[in-house]
Each structure stands twice: as structure tokens, then as C-alpha cells.
Amino acid sequence: MYGFEAMTFNIHGGYLEAIVRGHRAGLLTAADYNNLCQCETLDDIKMHLSATEYGPYLQNEPSPLHTTTIVEKCTLKLVDEYKHMLCQATEPLSTFLEYITYGHMIDNVVLIVTGTLHERDVQELLEKCHPLGMFDSIATLAVAQNMRELYRLFLVDTPLAPYFSECITSEDLDDMNIEIMRNTLYKAYLEDFYKFCQKLGGATAEIMSDLLAFEADRRAVNITINSIGTELTRDDRRKLYSNFGLLYPYGHEELAVCEDIDQVRGAMEKYPPYQSIFSKLSYGESQMLDKAFYEEEVKRLCLAFEQQFHYGVFFAYMRLREQEIRNLMWISECVAQNQKSRVHDSVVFIF
Amino acid sequence: MAGTSMVADSSSWSTALVKISPYTFSAIGIAIAIGVSVLGAAWGIYITGSSLIGAAIKAPRITSKNLISVIFCEAVAIYGVIVAIILQTKLESVPSSQIYAAESLRAGYAIFASGIIVGFANLVCGLCVGIIGSSCALSDAQNSSLFVKILVIEIFGSALGLFGVIVVTMYVETCLELFSPDDDLLNEK
Numbered sequence: 001m002y003g004f005e006a007m008t009f010n011i012h013g014g015y016l017e018a019i020v021r022g023h024r025a026g027l028l029t030a031a032d033y034n035n036l037c038q039c040e041t042l043d044d045i046k047m048h049l050s051a052t053e054y055g056p057y058l059q060n061e062p063s064p065l066h067t068t069t070i071v072e073k074c075t076l077k078l079v080d081e082y083k084h085m086l087c088q089a090t091e092p093l094s095t096f097l098e099y100i101t102y103g104h105m106i107d108n109v110v111l112i113v114t115g116t117l118h119e120r121d122v123q124e125l126l127e128k129c130h131p132l133g134m135f136d137s138i139a140t141l142a143v144a145q146n147m148r149e150l151y152r153l154f155l156v157d158t159p160l161a162p163y164f165s166e167c168i169t170s171e172d173l174d175d176m177n178i179e180i181m182r183n184t185l186y187k188a189y190l191e192d193f194y195k196f197c198q199k200l201g202g203a204t205a206e207i208m209s210d211l212l213a214f215e216a217d218r219r220a221v222n223i224t225i226n227s228i229g230t231e232l233t234r235d236d237r238r239k240l241y242s243n244f245g246l247l248y249p250y251g252h253e254e255l256a257v258c259e260d261i262d263q264v265r266g267a268m269e270k271y272p273p274y275q276s277i278f279s280k281l282s283y284g285e286s287q288m289l290d291k292a293f294y295e296e297e298v299k300r301l302c303l304a305f306e307q308q309f310h311y312g313v314f315f316a317y318m319r320l321r322e323q324e325i326r327n328l329m330w331i332s333e334c335v336a337q338n339q340k341s342r343v344h345d346s347v348v349f350i351f
Numbered sequence: 352m353a354g355t356s357m358v359a360d361s362s363s364w365s366t367a368l369v370k371i372s373p374y375t376f377s378a379i380g381i382a383i384a385i386g387v388s389v390l391g392a393a394w395g396i397y398i399t400g401s402s403l404i405g406a407a408i409k410a411p412r413i414t415s416k417n418l419i420s421v422i423f424c425e426a427v428a429i430y431g432v433i434v435a436i437i438l439q440t441k442l443e444s445v446p447s448s449q450i451y452a453a454e455s456l457r458a459g460y461a462i463f464a465s466g467i468i469v470g471f472a473n474l475v476c477g478l479c480v481g482i483i484g485s486s487c488a489l490s491d492a493q494n495s496s497l498f499v500k501i502l503v504i505e506i507f508g509s510a511l512g513l514f515g516v517i518v519v520t521m522y523v524e525t526c527l528e529l530f531s532p533d534d535d536l537l538n539e540k
Contacts, residue, residue, distance in 0.1 A: 010401045010402060015401045015404060017489075018401070018403070018489060019406075019409075021405075022405070022406055023409070308485070308489065
């Protein structure tokens with residue numbers, strides 16, 4: 001019953017909600033980022049991070065550090081926290097937490113298939129996979145020749161199986177088709193997640209619908225911009241857009257026929273929430289679009305914490321951590337390559 | 352008997368209701384007084400306790416202060432016990448000819464109503480204090496200056512249970528003072 005979740009939520013979810021809010025208090029603040037941006041070497045970064053919650057994970061790393069090590073250890077912390085929460089959770093929270101990782105599973109599958117196509121070593125690819133998206137038979141993906149085999153042999157036992165119904169073809173896997181497969185899978189995943197949240201009802205449904213709708217719209221814009229000038233037809237493009245969100249269905253009609261960035265901007269400016277994003281960019285510029293979208297996403301994720309007794313806080317926390325890891329990666333790369341002037345190009349402050 | 356003559360012209364439902372012994376009503380009233388109060392207190396304690404335990408992992412300093420929320424919920428159960436004890440001291444045996452007298456019925460109904468009043472007032476009070484206590488623990492873990500401010504809200508919430516106890520105390524005093532075994536009115540047949 002919407003409005004009365006406060007009476008029964010804490011039976012199963014109270015402890016975990018309190019834990020996730022405690023984790024949120026450990027996210028890096030603007031002051032931490034300022035300190036990190038002024039570091040000269042990666043060892044300085046390690047020293048600053050050891051005063052934060054990342055301390056125990058980085059203190060045993062020998063110098064010289066690499067940026068990939070820092071990112072790997074920070075991701076390891078996120079994975080540990082996630083696994084701890086997943087162990088403690090009961091239904092339906094455990095299903096909800098698992099849904100959050102399916103996006104990473106899709107990315108891992110695509111990574112392995114692409115890597116195999118370009119004849120990379122399977123072990124090397126496995127190391128690059130995101131740890132949240134691992135599943136048991138992932139290493140065996142390397143031998144698939146086309147999508148039907150991929151599905152029949154390996155993916156039918158994974159949680160991703162229901163998402164494959166739209167993209168089983170016998171076409172061989174090549175770069176173009178793999179991107180289309182990734183986007184089709186992600187579309188099916190978002191719609192499934194959306195339906196699951198609607199079924200949960202109450203505050204969870206309301207808050208997650210907003211966050212997922214933003215995700216769907218952002219992906220629609222990115223797909224449009226990335227497919228301008230490629231051989232992807234309008235109908236194919238339309239098929240990759242999700243069936244929910246602020247842009248569905250009229251915005252999708254307009255986006256499907258866009259041929260350059262200014263037409264995209266024209267289509268998006270009819271929607272007030274996205275108008276404010278696009279107004280930050282001057283005409284013809286698209287590099288800052290990613291950062292503008294990340295900032296908007298972070299703003300919405302922080303708002304999810306304003307309400308108690310719903311599951312949106314778990315999703316928001318995972319996404320905010322991932323944003324923080326992206327920030328750390330960018331800062332480490334800038335410091336390692338001595339391009340500190342570009343540090344503020346892509347760092348999104350959370351607090 | 353006096354009771355049935357009053358409602359001789361009414362429907363059979365009212366006759367049936369009046370024939371239920373006032374002992375039944377008073378016993379149910381006392382049961383509700385303590386049972387539902389304890390339900391409210393327990394509900395409030397688990398709501399606040401689960402959040403408090405989780406939040407205290409990252410912020411151990413909040414544990415001692417936030418036990419106040421649990422104590423407020425517990426107070427609700429104590430109100431229920433006190434009222435149940437007061438009510439059962441008002442129970443007295445009546446000679447069987449007087450069981451359906453107007454005064455006896457009135458006393459039975461008074462104890463029943465008192466039980467409902469205090470039981471449900473404590474139920475919602477316990478719920479209220481529990482939910483606020485949960486939010487208080489989580490906010491205190493993030494920002495310790497918020498604790499005292501949210502505590503004020505909890506104090507207002509716990510007043511709800513007190514209202515129920517006050518009403519019941521006044522009610523049983525005024526409603527039952529007229530009923531006394533030595534009253535001459537009862538000895539009339």
C-alpha cells in the first residue's frame with residue numbers, strides 16, 4: 001500500500017537500508033576530490049585515498065602503482081559491499097540487487113565476444129571483465145561463432161536468457177552486429193527491470209521508474225548520436241529505443257529521423273528536464289554531453305536518498321559508487337599522463 | 352429483569368447484545384488494553400531497532416543516544432499494563448440478580464471502552480514513535496546535530512499514548528463511582 005510502507009518495510013529491509021546509508025556516508029566529497037586533483041603522482045593519490053574508506057584496499061599495493069590497479073581495488077571494495085548486502089537480503093530485495101548487476105553481465109558478454117573476434121587471449125579478456133557481472137560459464141563464451149550458438153550453448157542458463165528472444169539470428173558476429181546485440185539486450189533488460197519495479201509498487205516503483213526512465217532516455221540519445229552517419233537504418237534505430245521513459249513514444253519518433261546533433265538538440269529541447277541539460281552546451285558541441293548527463297544522473301540519484309523505506313537507495317548507491325570509480329580513474333589517468341589541466345573536464349562531484 | 356424491559360420493543364439484535372454478560376465485555380476490554388498496547392510497542396521497537404543496528408555499524412556513536420527511541424516505545428507497553436491493572440481493580444462480583452441491571456451493564460461497557468481507547472491509542476503511538484525513531488537513527492548517523500531536533504518530534508508522538516491513558520483514567524473514575532455494592536438502589540428488586 002503506497003504510503004504505508006513504513007509499517008512493514010523494516011521487517012526485511014530495515015537493516016540493509018541502514019547499512020547502505022552508512023556506505024553512502026563514505027562516498028568521497030568535493031574536498032576529497034580537490035585534494036586528489038592536486039596530487040602530482042599516483043603515490044600521492046594512494047596516500048590521500050588511504051585516509052578515506054579505500055584505505056584498507058590500497059595500503060598493500062607496492063609502488064610503482066598503475067591506474068588500473070587503483071581502479072581494480074576500488075571496484076573490489078564495491079564488489080565486497082555488494083556481496084555482503086546480497087547475502088543478507090531476502091526476496092524481493094535479493095532479486096532487486098541481482099537486477100542491478102545484469103547491465104554489467106551484458107557488458108562482459110559483449111567484451112568477451114568482441115575480444116574473441118579480434119583474437120585476443122581469453123584469460124586477458126576475463127581479467128578485464130567487470131567483477132559484478134561474472135557468471136559461471138563466462139569463459140566458455142569465447143568459442144561461439146554466431147548468436148544462435150551463443151544462446152543455445154552458454155546463455156540459456158544465465159539470467160540473461162529471456163533477453164535474447166529478440167536478437168537470435170544466425171548472422172555471424174561482427175562489430176556492427178555486436179553493438180546492435182548489446183543495445184538490444186540492454187533494452188530488454190531495462191524494460192524487464194522497469195516491469196519488476198512496477199510490480200513491487202509503492203515508493204520503490206515511483207523512484208525507480210524515474211531513475212530508469214532517465215537511463216532509457218539517455219541511452220536513446222546516445223544511440224542516436226552514435227549512429228549518425230553509420231549504416232544503421234531508421235527502423236533499426238527505432239527498435240533499439242526502450243518502451244518507456246519521458247521520450248516514449250513521440251520523442252523516439254523525432255530522434256529516429258535525426259541526422260545531426262542540432263536536430264537531436266531540437267528534438268530534446270521540447271522536454272523541460274532535458275532542456276536544461278542541452279542548454280549547457282553551445283551549438284555543435286557534443287563532448288560535454290556525457291558529462292552533462294552524468295551530472296544530471298548524479299543529482300537524481302542523490303535525491304533517491306531523501307525518502308526512506310524503499311529499494312531505490314540500493315540502486316542509487318551502486319550507481320554513485322560507479323561514478324566515483326569513474327572519477328578516480330579519470331583523475332589517476334590525468335595525473336599519470338601529466339595532464340592535470342584536463343582533470344576538471346570529466347570529474348562529477350557527488351557532494 | 353430491568354435490562355430486558357428497557358428494550359422490549361426493539362429488535363432482536365439489541366436484545367441479544369444486552370443479554371451478553373457485562374463480565375464478558377469487561378474481560379475483553381482488559382485483554383485489548385494490554386494486548387494491543389503491547390502489539391504497538393513491539394511493532395515500534397522492531398522498526399526502530401533494525402535501523403539502529405544497521406546504522407550503528409558505520410557510526411557506533413549513535414547507539415547509546417538512540418536507545419531513547421526504544422525506551423519511548425517501551426513506555427507505551429507500560430501504559431497498557433498500568434491501565435489493565437487499574438481496570439481489573441474496578442471489576443467486582445455482582446449478585447446474579449443484578450448482572451443485567453443498568454448499572455452493571457454500564458460498568459461492563461465502560462471497562463470495554465476503556466480497553467479499546469487505551470489499546471488503540473498505544474498501538475498508533477508505538478507505531479509513530481517507532482517510525483520516527485528509525486529515521487532518527489539514520490539521520491543521526493549522517494549528521495549528529497539532527498538528533499535532538501528529531502527527538503522533539505518523537506516526544507510529541509509519545510504524547511498520543513499518554514492521551515489515551517488520561518482519558519481512560521478519568522473515564523473509569525466518573526463512570527464507575529456510581530456503582531457500589533452497598534448502594535441501596537441495587538437492593539431494590
